[in-house]
Amino acid sequence: MLNVDTSTPDRVVGLRCEGAENPNLVETPCPRFSWKIESGRRGAKQSAYRLRLKSFPGAEEVLWDSGVLESAESQWVIASGLRLAARTSYVWQVRVWDERGRASRWSEFSSLQTGLMGGEWPADWISDGRVVEVGEAPPARYFRTDFSIPQKCIRAVLYFSAFGIVKPWINGECISEDCFAPGWPDYRKRVFYVSYDVTDALQEGVNTLGLMLGDGWYSGTLFLDHQYGSTPKLSAWIELSFEDGSIQRVATGENWKWKTGPIVEHGIYFGETHDARLEDLNWSRPRALDDAWKAVKVEETPDVSIDARLSEPVRRIEELKPMGCARNASGAFIYDLGQNMVGWVRLRVEAEAGDDITLRFAEMLEKDGSIHTANLRTAKATARYIAKGGSEVEIWEPCFTYFGFRYVELTGVKEPFADAITGVVVHTDLKRMGRFECSNPLLNQLYSNTLWGQKGNFLELPTDCPQRDERLGWTGDAQVFCNTALYNMDASNFYRQWLAAVRDSFEPGPEGGFGSVAPYTGFARGSAGWADGGAVVPWTAWLHSGDRAILEENFPVVCEWVDLMRESAPDGIRISKEGWGDWLAPWYPQLEAPTPYRMIATAYYAYSTQIAIWMAEELGEFERAAEYSVLLAEVKTAFQREYISADGKIESDEQTAYLLALGFDLVQEEKRAAMVEHLVRAIEIKDDHLATGFIGTPLINPVLSSVGHTDLAYKVVLQETYPGWLYSVKNGATTIWERWDSWTPEEGFHPKGMNSFNHYAYGAVVEWFYQTVAGIRLDPKYPGWKRFFIAPELGGGLSYASASLETPYGKIVSSWKQSGDRFEIEVEIPANTTCSITLPVKSCEAVSEKGAPLSIHEAVTDLRVDKGRVSFDMSAGRYHFQAELLTANVR
Structure with a gap:
């Protein structure tokens, strides 16, 4: 029995149509609707909903009404029977019934406007x-x-x-x-x-x-x-x-x-x-x-x-005031915004008519205090304002360009105002999804650097860098970073739009495949790890968003990509022209990293084939899934035959090779333990430093944790010397550098012209912050965060770590602290979802929630102990667990 009981505290919020708030270009007559449920009640979930549509909020006429439908679905709900007209404005609202059969109030109205829906474009x-x-x-x-x-x-x-x-x-x-x-x-x-x-x-x-x-x-x-x-x-x-x-x-x-x-x-x-x-x-x-x-x-x-x-637009997002201003030897005023950012500045001056005021932008300073522009290459990256003069203060911002910078050089002004320069941060207007902090300030700065790198390079599409004469949508950079990106920001529509350009870059034939950049402007097609972004990005975006359209739009061309690779790999080893390899691995010149290119190509051949299988199974393409399953087994066998020795060692015997084999599940089960030891040795001989480039780096910490070596993963990420993530942090970085040694105290700037100080690729480690340090992981069987895991792993000397994630269903929180043998964790599970929690304790009796032992806790189900960890399932609510750690659990 469903009742209308408006005393319930549940609220319906976060209304979306086709994944967007108040969209103005819905292109389907039968769109999909989503909403969240806010509830302070444990166990809150939806049992039914009712959705209705009007022409405007005060309209008496209801244009469409779903009636009461018994369903727990609240994401991407198809309004069966609805047919919207093109170029028309609507409003809609929804109410839900909870697990007790009690109804919420109607939500506030949300608007939608339809687009052309394939109709004519009537303008010249x-x-x-x-x-x-x-x-x-x-x-x-x-x-x-x-x-x-x-x-x-x-x-x-x-x-x-x-x-x-x-x-x-x-x-x-x-x-x-x-x-x-x-x-x-x-x-x-x-x-x-x-x-x-x-x-x-x-x-x-x-x-x-x-x-x-x-x-x-x-x-x-x-x-x-x-x-x-x-x-x-x-x-x-x-x-x-x-x-x-x-x-x-x-x-x-x-x-x-x-x-x-x-x-x-x-x-x-x-x-x-x-x-x-x-x-x-x-x-x-x-x-x-x-x-x-x-x-x-x-x-x-x-x-x-x-x-x-489809995507949210680029907008002015925030403003930064300079930390200071200095005059260098040439008389130029140098402003420090304190943060490597992307956008432009607002200029405020008083000048004579015809005064030529010049602004130049840079990420770093030379020793003499002048701006470093060598890494801009041919990009002039200059803004000039010619004053109109008069008694009024003149204020100006550029319109059709943008810059990547921390420092601004101002010339042409004798005595600038104190507020002559204001930094205007510009990027695609994506909502912040995730937040992370911990007790180590260097890791917090690394997280901030990654977030700012994403802001600066998510300007219209996922670019490699924002400052020099490039700023292109490199597919390899995008695919290694997309999981981190989707933890940080609500970027599913952003990626869905960009993936159209990725598909457009695809060409058939032995020299074809997905482009290394999209939108395509040249460069190679079919390069391993780059072209595979055409498979990796849609699959990852689907897992985070649950938007089935992303699979449907990209599955056909993913299949074309797998079939193209099959043609170039008659014996299972992918033979193709050389690509970018493990790009910018430390100690090696570009294109000379030690991981063999054919090994990388074959590993990604297997991985893209695996993704095609997953896509096919989800879309009901079972014949294609079966065909590719046979193919995947052949590729794995070839990889094992060609590259893995009897003792689990890989020929090149270096970190990236082992990470590919383990991360993409290419090693025989009986050799897995031996290969893990080879990987550990390959890291230890580098004094627990990484030796990886763009391909290997995103894998190192997730793979180490997946094989039971989170302790070593912490050691690697906490290294403060070259090469490592905290090396740049210790040297003042506020974004992620392109190279591990883009600047060193001994040598200064890297001598190569390709030397960006705002490249997000190496920031991919932040997915490990969310997934392992805080422990928030999605369940691939339930895309879109309907069900998920919280399983933090302690280490690295951290005394606390906290992360939150604003998922399609609501906020997830995992916030833990450790003091001696005392462990506490606060968990928040959104309404209408469930969570599997794993805590780093060996006994159920050692864990309680507000004084109630787990064994008798009313909200705990499926309580179990496995591999020295306590696991159990929980429904929606806020919980605070306390536990006693054994010494063996503290690393």
Whole structure:
């Protein structure tokens, strides 16, 4: 019996449609809905729900009602029978019944707006007709049109797409805080479109729509002189809905005008030059136009897909005040933001007309106090502001570029204001999911460095670095880091969008495969560990999010990838052109790391095949799963035959080789223990330091913990000397370095030009912070955190560690502390989930929760002791366990 009892404290919150809060481009008529349940009650779970849809919150008419459905599902719920109309606004809400049959109140309304759903794109593509040369930093273009609104407009939506990046304006006001819209796809095959509700920006009578167009990643020169095209263009339209039911469209076409303006030079790598003397504050207001405005060129409609943007946009997220300012020998003012960051600065100055004020950006300083720019290579990374003069203070921020920096050099100002420089942190607006801290301040700084590295390199897509003439979506970096990334931030839609570019990079044939970068701009295809990102990233994103669409969209091309590798591996050993290998392993030049490339390629061949099997099983493709299971067995046998000796030793006898074999489950069970000992020896001969590059490093700590050597994993991560994670921390790093020795006190900067101080790849160790130190691990049998594990492992001299994770169901907390033989842990399990807890104690009798022994605790089920650990299952709630440790448990 289900009752309506609104006295229950349960609340329904966190409403999402298609994985997004209040989405404005839902592209399916039958979307999926998700929600969370807030409850202070132990054991809280959902037994039924009811979902309803309206046109607006106060509407009497209910457009769709699910009725009461008995179900525990609260994530990605398919509203069976619902059919939404294209380009329409809706609101929805939900209520749930708990395990006692009592109903919550209705949730607050959440909005959704549908997109085109495959409908026509009714606007022309327009440009200024100018060809942008390779290496050129052209001016930005300003487009505009006037239109009249004859009656009251009840809804107006602006849609635009571009080969380039756009800032939209209406009647003199910028109507969005989004940056770099509509984003960066693989322009060879698709463009994104976005939409904005602009009803409140319009007025009865004459209105003006203005669009600023920048080259961005399309016609701006990228690494290796790459351009997708030489003439940026845009297409836009406003759909106006009136009270009488009529609809009017205002679209780009031959009647539009364009001119240049104050942004006289710009480019992603170049920077931006803004001449304030050319500002026209009324450029997007209704008025008579002068001769500066010229007729646009109407371009041919491009033969690409126009897709709704899925990911959250790039935005200004926070601001940083300088820690200090010093004047160097050349007279330049050097500002220290205290944190290596990505974005730009806001300049505040008082100057004479024509004063040329220059800002240069750098991650590090030279010994003489000047900025270090050698690692920028050809990127100018410079912002110039030419003052308009007058009595007013001038304030400026760049628009169509960004920088990676900690230090800012300011010249052209005699005596700057105390607040002349403010750092503006810019990245994709992803919600923070995870938090971690422990009793070791160096590990806390390493965690912070990784988080800031993710912020700076999650700008539109997962880039390798944010500062030099590169900033590309390297697939190898992305796949090794994606598990950590999804612990830190809610990035499933971010990855889902980027994976379209990964699929677009795929080419068949012996020289094909997924690209090393996506969107594709050149470089090799099919490189082991990089191309395999096309399989690893969607599988990992599925595990964290539970979004089945990620599997469905990527499974076909993952199968193509496995089949392509099979063609190049007739005897199970993948023979292919050389790739990046164990990139930047310490002590070796680039591309000369000791792990044989064919070994890496074969190991990843097996791993991608295993992922294809898992995907196939989840999607009900059982014949394909069976086929690939046979293939996987053949690849494992070949790997074992080729690389593993009778005593479990691998030919190259170094860390990454053992980590691949153990981490990807390629070793025979009877040789596993011997191989573990070889791995331990390979680490010990390096004085408990790592000797791994991009491929081996993410595996070292998780593999050591999985084979019972968490004590050694702690030793490795706590090394403060080269090569190790804390070496950079001890040397002042605030983000993750590209190289283990990007800078040393003895040698200074690494002599190679490839030397980023903001590369997240080595920050992949943070997944081990969450999964092992705090012990929060997902259960792959229940993707999306419906069921999970908490199993902290003590060590490293830590006296406490705490982590929280805001999952789709709610917050998970694991917070422990140890004092002598006393161990305590606070656990929080979200409503509608269950958790398997494992504690580092050997006896059930040694554990209690608020005085109640586990054996009689009402919330404990499946109590067991295994391998010197106590394990049990718990339902939702907050718990505080106390235990007595035995000496053997303390490392």
